[in-house]
Amino acid sequence: xxxxxxxxxxxxxxxxxxxxxxxxxxxxxxxxxxxxxxxxxxxxxxxxxxxxxxxxxxxxxxxxxxxxxxxxxxxxxxxxxxxxxxxxxxxxxxxxxxxxxxxxxxxxxxxxxxxxxxxxxxxxxxxxxxxxxxxxxxxxxxxxxxxxxxxxxxxxxxxxxxxx
Amino acid sequence: xxxxxxxxxxxxxxxxxxxxxxxxxxxxxxxxxxxxxxxxxxxxxxxxxxxxxxxxxxxxxxxxxxxxxxxxxxxxxxxxxxxxxxxxxxxxxxxxxxxxxxxxxxxxxxxxxxxxxxxxxxxxxxxxxxxxxxxxxxxxxxxxxxxxxxxxxxxxxxxxxxxxxxxxxxxxxxxxxxxxxxxxxxxxxxxxxxxxxxxxxxxxxxxxxxxxxxxxxxxxxxxxxxxxxxxxxxxxxxxxxxxxxxxxxxxxxxxxx
Numbered sequence: 001x002x003x004x005x006x007x008x009x010x011x012x013x014x015x016x017x018x019x020x021x022x023x024x025x026x027x028x029x030x031x032x033x034x035x036x037x038x039x040x041x042x043x044x045x046x047x048x049x050x051x052x053x054x055x056x057x058x059x060x061x062x063x064x065x066x067x068x069x070x071x072x073x074x075x076x077x078x079x080x081x082x083x084x085x086x087x088x089x090x091x092x093x094x095x096x097x098x099x100x101x102x103x104x105x106x107x108x109x110x111x112x113x114x115x116x117x118x119x120x121x122x123x124x125x126x127x128x129x130x131x132x133x134x135x136x137x138x139x140x141x142x143x144x145x146x147x148x149x150x151x152x153x154x155x156x157x158x159x160x161x162x163x164x
Numbered sequence: 165x166x167x168x169x170x171x172x173x174x175x176x177x178x179x180x181x182x183x184x185x186x187x188x189x190x191x192x193x194x195x196x197x198x199x200x201x202x203x204x205x206x207x208x209x210x211x212x213x214x215x216x217x218x219x220x221x222x223x224x225x226x227x228x229x230x231x232x233x234x235x236x237x238x239x240x241x242x243x244x245x246x247x248x249x250x251x252x253x254x255x256x257x258x259x260x261x262x263x264x265x266x267x268x269x270x271x272x273x274x275x276x277x278x279x280x281x282x283x284x285x286x287x288x289x290x291x292x293x294x295x296x297x298x299x300x301x302x303x304x305x306x307x308x309x310x311x312x313x314x315x316x317x318x319x320x321x322x323x324x325x326x327x328x329x330x331x332x333x334x335x336x337x338x339x340x341x342x343x344x345x346x347x348x349x350x351x352x353x354x355x356x357x358x359x360x361x362x363x364x365x366x367x368x369x370x371x372x373x374x375x376x377x378x379x380x381x382x383x384x385x386x387x388x389x390x391x392x393x394x395x396x397x398x399x400x401x402x403x404x405x406x407x408x409x410x411x412x413x414x415x416x417x418x419x420x421x
Contacts, residue, residue: 050301051214051219051297053214080293081293081297082289082292082294084293084297085297138205140207140304141207144211148204148207162304164300164301
């Protein structure tokens with residue numbers, strides 16, 4: 001494909017799954033910010049969810065591999081910090097996929113509330129039984145973006161993609 | 165925003181300070197991996213360590229670029245001597261016990277919170293962008309360290325004693341968190357960063373409020389404060405820490421994973 005459209009390129013990149021959460025892909029996670037074809041090469045711009053996310057190198061390699069499989073040998077991946085990744089970029093369907101997978105999705109919380117000197121804690125419903133009788137065990141879970149919660153109703157621990 | 169050569173030098177110094185603070189603190193936190201008192205804290209400390217190291221990487225990458233592009237963030241992290249590191253002495257202090265680690269983290273997080281809140285309004289977009297991202301992450305660090313200050317301070321006799329002792333041991337390193345010199349002044353005069361003087365007052369207010377809620381005694385104002393780390397003067401701990409941090413890269417220069 002000599003002149004791929006942005007849509008075509010995005011759809012190739014949508015085949016790259018988040019290595020830690022295979023239910024979602026890197027485009028719907030908001031990690032891929034832009035892609036374009038110019039000068040005979042594909043240029044992809046990505047942004048890390050969290051500054052120290054250790055999955056970024058794997059994601060970059062997977063992006064290059066997916067483009068190569070689709071016939072694009074020349075690929076450049078650039079990482080940007082700005083605009084800062086935010087859970088506000090996730091669509092409702094992406095959030096639903098997370099919930100089905102067993103991860104409580106981020107809630108729609110205004111940014112100014114998130115940034116308040118940490119004093120508030122929103123209740124996160126259990127992705128398994130939907131109860132609000134849940135508690136935060138730790139703001140830090142198996143990956144940089146997830147917090148560890150526990151449901152007092154169905155007695156299962158679950159992870160939550162933190163609002164940021 | 166275009167930057168002239170002289171300003172580039174000053175900017176590189178400033179960015180390196182921000183990067184070094186987080187690199188050294190991140191490394192200290194990583195030393196807890198596998199040794200924390202409970203599993204959730206092992207995970208929390210290492211997650212925070214990753215955030216700090218990632219933030220350091222962003223600041224040092226930009227510092228290297230602004231300085232002329234000869235050095236990458238890896239060059240700066242692994243191949244500088246202790247006397248060229250410009251982190252505050254607070255972050256190089258050893259972990260000691262969990263109380264000491266939480267006190268160090270809290271004292272730093274409060275400064276980081278107010279500093280990044282201001283820096284995200286920098287006229288230099290790339291700095292503003294990194295600061296905005298770091299600021300969001302620091303809100304979670306601060307929530308965590310603040311809660312532990314309250315839990316340990318207003319906890320058992322032992323946790324209170326250990327935390328009080330930690331606060332007193334670390335207090336002399338806190339003045340440096342607000343010691344700004346020609347570097348910051350030059351950048352403020354050029355309009356690249358907003359004035360930073362207001363941070364100290366905000367830090368004092370929040371720290372004193374938390375210490376009081378945690379039933380801790382605020383150390384006397386007559387305590388002698390350390391200085392000089394922004395120009396490479398460090399405690400005896402940094403060299404030892406860097407020896408461990410840098411040994412692999414220095415033994416096998418250019419190694420790739």
